[in-house]
Amino acid sequence: MNAKERVINQLLGKEVDRPACYSGMGNVTTAGLEQFGYKFARVHGDAKMMADTAASSHKLFGFECAIVPYDLCLEAEAIGCVMNPYEQVDQLLYPTIKEKVCHSEDEMETFPIPDDVASRGRVPLVCEAIRLLQADIGSEVAIGTYVLGPFTLAGQLMDLNDLFKLSFKSPAKVNAMLDRLSEATIKIARALRDAGADYICIREMGATTDVLSPKVFQKVIFPHLKKVRDALADVPTILHICGGTNKIMNILKDVGCNAISVETKNDLAKSREDIGYEPLLFGNVDAYNILVTAAPEDVEKAVLAALEGSCDSIWPSCDIWPTAPIENLKAMTETVKKYGAEKWVRKNR
Amino acid sequence: MSNEKEILQKLRDGVVEYDNDMVIEASNEALAQGIDAEKAIFDGLVAGIEEIGRLYELEEIFVPEMLLAADAMYAGLNILKPHMEKKGDGGTKGHVIMGVVQGDVHDIGKNIVKMMFDVAGFEVHDLGRDVPLEDFIEEQLNTNSDLVCLSAMMTTTMVGMPEIIRKLKEKNPKVKIMIGGAPVNENLASQWGADGYAKDANNAGCY
Numbered sequence: 001m002n003a004k005e006r007v008i009n010q011l012l013g014k015e016v017d018r019p020a021c022y023s024g025m026g027n028v029t030t031a032g033l034e035q036f037g038y039k040f041a042r043v044h045g046d047a048k049m050m051a052d053t054a055a056s057s058h059k060l061f062g063f064e065c066a067i068v069p070y071d072l073c074l075e076a077e078a079i080g081c082v083m084n085p086y087e088q089v090d091q092l093l094y095p096t097i098k099e100k101v102c103h104s105e106d107e108m109e110t111f112p113i114p115d116d117v118a119s120r121g122r123v124p125l126v127c128e129a130i131r132l133l134q135a136d137i138g139s140e141v142a143i144g145t146y147v148l149g150p151f152t153l154a155g156q157l158m159d160l161n162d163l164f165k166l167s168f169k170s171p172a173k174v175n176a177m178l179d180r181l182s183e184a185t186i187k188i189a190r191a192l193r194d195a196g197a198d199y200i201c202i203r204e205m206g207a208t209t210d211v212l213s214p215k216v217f218q219k220v221i222f223p224h225l226k227k228v229r230d231a232l233a234d235v236p237t238i239l240h241i242c243g244g245t246n247k248i249m250n251i252l253k254d255v256g257c258n259a260i261s262v263e264t265k266n267d268l269a270k271s272r273e274d275i276g277y278e279p280l281l282f283g284n285v286d287a288y289n290i291l292v293t294a295a296p297e298d299v300e301k302a303v304l305a306a307l308e309g310s311c312d313s314i315w316p317s318c319d320i321w322p323t324a325p326i327e328n329l330k331a332m333t334e335t336v337k338k339y340g341a342e343k344w345v346r347k348n349r
Numbered sequence: 350m351s352n353e354k355e356i357l358q359k360l361r362d363g364v365v366e367y368d369n370d371m372v373i374e375a376s377n378e379a380l381a382q383g384i385d386a387e388k389a390i391f392d393g394l395v396a397g398i399e400e401i402g403r404l405y406e407l408e409e410i411f412v413p414e415m416l417l418a419a420d421a422m423y424a425g426l427n428i429l430k431p432h433m434e435k436k437g438d439g440g441t442k443g444h445v446i447m448g449v450v451q452g453d454v455h456d457i458g459k460n461i462v463k464m465m466f467d468v469a470g471f472e473v474h475d476l477g478r479d480v481p482l483e484d485f486i487e488e489q490l491n492t493n494s495d496l497v498c499l500s501a502m503m504t505t506t507m508v509g510m511p512e513i514i515r516k517l518k519e520k521n522p523k524v525k526i527m528i529g530g531a532p533v534n535e536n537l538a539s540q541w542g543a544d545g546y547a548k549d550a551n552n553a554g555c556y
Contacts, residue, residue, distance in 0.1 A: 084479075086451075086452065089451065089452075089481075091451075091509055091512070093451060093452035093505075093506070093509075094452060094503075094505045094506070096452060096453070096454045096479060097454065098479075160454075160455065160456075160457060161416055161456075161457055161460065164412055164413040164416055164457065165413050165416050165417055165420075166413075167413055168411075168413035168414055168417065169367075169413070169417065209411075210412075210531065211411055211412040211413075211457075212411050212412065212413065213410070213411045216411070216413065243531065287504060288504045288507075288508070288532065289534075289536075289537075292508075318504055318505075319504075319505060321504060321505060321508065323508070
């Protein structure tokens, strides 16, 4: 069973030999960039550079997937925002949105969303990167991609302070905007699927319960995640939420994605109490405090803890921070390979 | 004086109930009744914000509610602050520089911490979000601020913090630096040479 079969079969609920070690979030590394002599700020705008570096994670440390893109601006840019790739900055920075399209509460229901959003901005470029990856390593590893959840996307299109306040004060208004945005997300996700993505991670990172109450999550976040997921029934999806998620595990389960990915703050045992052992749960190796700054032995410990905590595949808890040492990333994939089958809670219960 | 007590209670309740109009009305009443502006701010508005902080820690309310309470508090502060008697030392407890580091456009946490410094009587130099390293250093040199607060909401941007801390300390070894934001923790703060770490806005105010 190769990596691709392992990843896809598990997502589809079929038998696999062990948990996989992969991700649904950015997987580029500085080592991968250096290998090709690419500058991070330029990779986002070039399909070949994107595909080369995404594939390098499999080649350098045995990651069982390749993922594009690396930034979080794809949808906002396609809708009409302007992105800043920080080309003039020496240090490594992820792109951000510098010009928003919705400037006031009144514009929430009126700002235009282009019908052909899936062929705008860099969507075609990321589709091309997916095709290049499928041709390069697609027979061995799974090729994944991600889209933002509608709420997180809304936070890039308008002032986030206002969005938060309105989600409490005028949920109907926010729901109307998110409903429109979920259509755009669905179109873009379908384009990425049609380009050959084996799975799609839905990242609703702006809506953690560190900032929003479970009540608002249920009322304002959940319906749109559900809508996106239901429209993507023909491709495996994984729902990833950052921060504390224990209070909303049941809501996440109801979204109905093929798997749920949680980060380090999640108490895995408590999660299983809430949602049982049936749903696939991925996670939750700290992407910075373990993968970047700790030693390989600590990585091994963290991976074992995630396995023993009932993770069905091992995912970093966020984008891999590019400077993560290759020894650490190797320790992560090697530990899963070595102990995954033996420690897999699903098989040992 | 029961009237004073009622007005202070109304200021507090207005903040806790996110009711800007109630706070504005009570602030004007306080001035009309000759209540000391500083007393109205601290025993009214700040008391409300403290209650909000308590409810936030209990996870009874979340960030949207806190932002709404902050709006109500500022609605009162804008009316009352001009009437505060200047203190001997120029009326401020000190200067604070705040900003969200470059690459990060999430400023909610920073705004809430800013509010705590505002009500505590500090003069806040707010650099906003996505702030390049050089701007922190330049502003520190220009204002000679005692404290610089750095915020980052994402793992991908907090890694720029050690560099800013190093450069700030190089230019002015006496400057105190406090860091905060979702991915930051106490260990990282000490590892990177920061003087303080604030888990949330309540703790930042105590610093």
